[in-house]
Amino acid sequence: MGRPSRRGRDIDGIVLLDKPLGLSSNDLLQKVKRLFHANKAGHTGALDPLATGMLPICLGEATKFSQHLLDADKRYRVVAKLGQRTDTSDAEGQVISERPVNVTFDDLQASLERFRGETQQVPSMYSALKYQGRPLYEYARQGIEVPREARSITVYELQLVHYDQHTLELEIHCSKGTYIRTIIDDLGERLGCGAHVIVLRRLAVANYPADKMVTLDTLRAMTAEAPIEPQTLQSLDALLLPMDSAVANLPEVNLTTAAAGCVRLGQTVDAAALPVGGLVRLTEGAERRFFGIGEIIEAGRVAPRRLVAESRT
Numbered sequence: 001m002g003r004p005s006r007r008g009r010d011i012d013g014i015v016l017l018d019k020p021l022g023l024s025s026n027d028l029l030q031k032v033k034r035l036f037h038a039n040k041a042g043h044t045g046a047l048d049p050l051a052t053g054m055l056p057i058c059l060g061e062a063t064k065f066s067q068h069l070l071d072a073d074k075r076y077r078v079v080a081k082l083g084q085r086t087d088t089s090d091a092e093g094q095v096i097s098e099r100p101v102n103v104t105f106d107d108l109q110a111s112l113e114r115f116r117g118e119t120q121q122v123p124s125m126y127s128a129l130k131y132q133g134r135p136l137y138e139y140a141r142q143g144i145e146v147p148r149e150a151r152s153i154t155v156y157e158l159q160l161v162h163y164d165q166h167t168l169e170l171e172i173h174c175s176k177g178t179y180i181r182t183i184i185d186d187l188g189e190r191l192g193c194g195a196h197v198i199v200l201r202r203l204a205v206a207n208y209p210a211d212k213m214v215t216l217d218t219l220r221a222m223t224a225e226a227p228i229e230p231q232t233l234q235s236l237d238a239l240l241l242p243m244d245s246a247v248a249n250l251p252e253v254n255l256t257t258a259a260a261g262c263v264r265l266g267q268t269v270d271a272a273a274l275p276v277g278g279l280v281r282l283t284e285g286a287e288r289r290f291f292g293i294g295e296i297i298e299a300g301r302v303a304p305r306r307l308v309a310e311s312r313t
């Protein structure tokens with residue numbers, strides 16, 4: 001392995017960063033990109049600076065498949081303070097109301113049940129969703145409230161971990177686009193006392209294992225002495241998960257080298273009998289080398305949708 005060029009390396013894969021407290025997801029993205037000397041990087045959905053935990057960062061060609069992780073289920077552990085509501089629904093905001101906490105265990109259980117399953121959620125004004133091209137939080141910081149449409153979310157699992165008259169701890173497994181801060185704010189209003197997030201940790205994204213997470217401090221320690229030496233870069237690369245792990249949930253269509261070549265030219269080819277309209281993970285040859293995703297456009301036919309650059313397969 002040679003030294004990286006000034007523009008960076010063509011390195012492909014996914015690193016599971018254990019996001020620390022206080023840094024933005026984009027700051028961390030840029031730091032990881034520099035540490036790996038990668039020419040391209042992208043994350044898979046921002047975590048608030050207040051939040052910690054799993055933040056998959058895609059390098060190189062893996063960025064082409066980051067949307068699949070953005071769309072994946074997530075799991076969180078959240079601690080909420082009862083009795084106070086803030087304008088951001090978390091501890092970084094200003095307290096806008098304080099009320100006594102008179103919540104029984106039965107009240108809490110009944111209220112939590114209303115958040116399980118498929119529900120409608122109105123996103124917070126302090127979110128990154130865009131309105132007329134600008135993130136909602138920019139309007140919120142100017143004291144402007146804009147209309148937001150309720151969106152369907154699904155809470156697959158909501159466990160009560162701890163409760164007292166001051167704090168509440170939950171574990172939540174939910175669909176994409178779920179705002180945990182909004183769940184806590186809505187729950188506080190339902191309980192009549194108000195609540196806001198004081199601790200938030202993302203435990204999982206899709207089926208990625210938590211034991212594969214690596215901290216920023218670990219990456220920095222690995223690169224402290226000789227950041228661009230081949231041995232250092234090889235050690236970093238050993239931490240990467242394969243780029244097709246982002247689409248591991250898709251059914252596989254294994255093609256011959258000849259058929260894969262046709263797909264790379266934009267052609268449709270014969271494939272396994274799978275449901276029409278479904279996305280598939282494309283592999284080539286006996287080695288089952290991943291080279292992109294396709295779509296079953298008619299019975300027994302697959303068309304290319306997102307392919308790895310040919311020089312990288």
